[in-house]
Amino acid sequence: MSATPPSSDSGDAAEATSLARKLVRIAVPVALTQLGIMGFNFVDTIMLGRVGVFALDASALGTLWFLGTTMFGIGVIMGLDPILTQAHGRGDAKRQGQGLHWGLITATWLSLPLIALGWLTEEALVALGQDAELAAAAETYVRVQVWSIPPLLWFFTMRQYLQAREIVAPALWVTLIANVFNVGANEALIFGHFADLGLPALGLRGAGVATGLTRTFTCVALAAWILRRRLYAGAWHPWSRESFDAEGLLKVLRFGAPVGLQYTVEVWAFQATTLLAGTLGREALAAHTIVLNLTSVTFMVPLGISFGASTVVGNLIGSGRLRDAQRSAWIGVLMGAGVMSLSAVMMVSCRELLPLAYTREAEIVALAATLLPITACFQIFDGVQVVGSGVLRGMGDTVPAAGFNLFAYFGLALPLAGYLVLRRGYGLPALWVAMALGLAVVAVAMVAWIYWRGPARRPGLASKAE
Template identity: 30%
Template sequence: MTDHLTAARGDAAPRISPSIGWTTELRAMFTLAWPLVIAQLAQNALTTTDVIMLGWLGPRYLAASTLGTTFLMPFLLAGFGIVGAVAPLVAQARGARDIKAVRRIVRQGAWAAIALGAVMVPVIWQIRPLFLALGQDPDATAMAEQFIHIAVWMLFPALLLTLLRSLLSAFDATRIILVISVVGFLFNLGINYLLIFGSFGFPRLELRGAAVATLSTNVLMFALMLAYVLRHRRLKRFHILHHFWRPDWWRFRQIFHIGVPIGLTVLAEVSLFTAAALLMGRLGTDEVAAHAIALQCASMAFMVPLGIGAAATVRVGMAYGRSDPHGVRRAGWTAIGLGVGFMALSCLVFLTLASWIVALFLNAGDPANVNALALAASFLVVAGVFQLVDGAQVVAAHALRGLSDTTIPMLFAIAGYWLIGLPIAYVLGFVLQWRGVGIWLGLAAGLAFVAIVLVIRFAMRERLGLMRTR
């Protein structure tokens, strides 16, 4: 049976020997990471398309969809973190040549995805009474409810899609993830145009059309990825749907044990930036617009170390699964080096081309935009330094996930973001009156703390007992 595991690796190279060198590791890491990076960019572009097209309808529609998406996203991201625990677990099973474990992990990952959707949907469905209780505009809330009551069903295909992405990533089959992500982006672009505006004889559904497009795109991407896994001549040997109804409670609990801290870590970081946006709102409209521009630029650059981090989880997890401490060391430091190296380049770009970059977002010829452009350029300079620590923390966190180490990194992240980053942002921004630049420096300080402690934790993995035998 173990021979099937080697045969079922899809796009993977033969099983890596512990004696591989740094150059081989670098090549393997890059080969695994680059499709994931582009897939992340395509996923980001998919969301951007929704925003642009709803913006064409008018600010009321954009505000309503923003309200709905703001409410939906924390649930979705938490689910992604929990189901994403499948990636390190499958990578470890692959390294240990345990084919039965792969099937059981994926099966229980599907159970977890379905269970999470079943719990989250009834809560998200109550968006209207919750938002009205929070004092939101009744008309915007009613429109957001129309959007959510359709879009909420995307939770099931989106979480199951994350499950299959984790499986394919763990077996180096990342190019198909890229292809399906691009197909999803193009499909979403077309169906959005048809249903939002009622083009070519289709019904004009406006906000509901955007929700239908989002749901349909996730269903399509999940169906394509499932078909690939079930029909690929090597991957189908895993029989991931075999005895699907059979429980494996130990694996089920293991997914939540590793995944819940990942989800909470993601939520802590996302909520930090939400809090920063609220602080910017206290400073003025120009500060909010400038913050949005700088954050969009930083987010696009962040997709690269995020993809490298996903590859690090797999490479570290494989080495950990085959009890190869040298492989863990090479995989982790190679990924951290790649992530920080790219972010050093983006830092240089932000520092030298800040004024030119922000002019892509606002009309520099309009006198009303002069202050916002100047603020955005200053924020982007701070974001340049911010890039280095952001790249280090995300890759180090993913490398530790390859060792199933998620709880302590979660505590470090919460402490760094909320006990260090946000208080410093407030003190610098409002007490010392550094305003928006002070808030961005606070964000950088929080990320720097998390980056330092997580890199140190990875460096001390053996002393801390993280390399114990599986």
């Protein structure tokens, strides 16, 4: 079997078009769902800005630690992808139901150490060199929401269960509705608009409680949607001893732990770049934050394609269509590169306009504008690597992606960035050049792995997730 991209004859072209449409059909709602999830923190930031700078800074630090720890748990849940997608591809309803059970149980157990880490927020932030008073306030913000970690992970488990079967609309609608809920909860709990009903203004603490309630709302709403619409039909197995099977739970961890490591590496790598940017002064930190936020928004599109690629590739592997799985992998990678090329063009052509959406300070705008052409290259590499990561998840090859990211970020990009910025004094552009180089290494490694070790080269691949 060939691991080359699909040929151009009419039959292959029609099949490629069909697979591309399927990818888009999954990717668009998933990308919008991810933007909706980002909206929770955006609303918190806007509303806490009305409380004061101290509250805003404390919430930022609390969020940094919360995301830096819970991202591992979210990544582990992504280890369900090969189990669920391949089971769907081969029509194995029992394994899909078991996979959901294993995911929910894994999410519950993972929540315990993550909650414990939340209670250590102050100590961790102080150890990272943060202001003690801000760290204490950040811990208050985190502690009142750590109870929502189990619902958060249960939501992602149910979302992956549906997504593996190409059901993506419910998570999108639930997330959109949850954003409205989040605004109301923040207004009520931060500013005390319902003080007459016994809900006083809680400020920073209220924002944390509102965030926890919003996560719980998304979990309950998605579960209710699944039950009400019987979305489990054709992919269910009653709870039994097999639901607690150690081999099944270990399979989730075997696939998911490398994904969790990969996500954690990515999060802390970019947190480290922010700390490096902070050593260059207020203007540099502000410009870096603006550019990082812009890249986070554009990243949601290839992330959606990544989830679509994971689903489609896994489904096709499960049904034994390895050549089509290989074709889908290439289509996904090309789509990721294509949409991020458009983002790159936008960033270059609008480099002096985009920063104005964040600030009117001329020095910050000018500095951000100098970074955006570098970020344009960064965008293309980011699109390729994130879709490649989704392809490998669908295949059940989660270890290589973790290794590529660990080496590229902590073995290459961050040491180079630290040297160029702290030792050579080359400033913020050097920081982004180093990170773009790291992403380029990951992107090339992903493409090489898909070519040499993709589905068409692995006739026994489906047995890994059975």
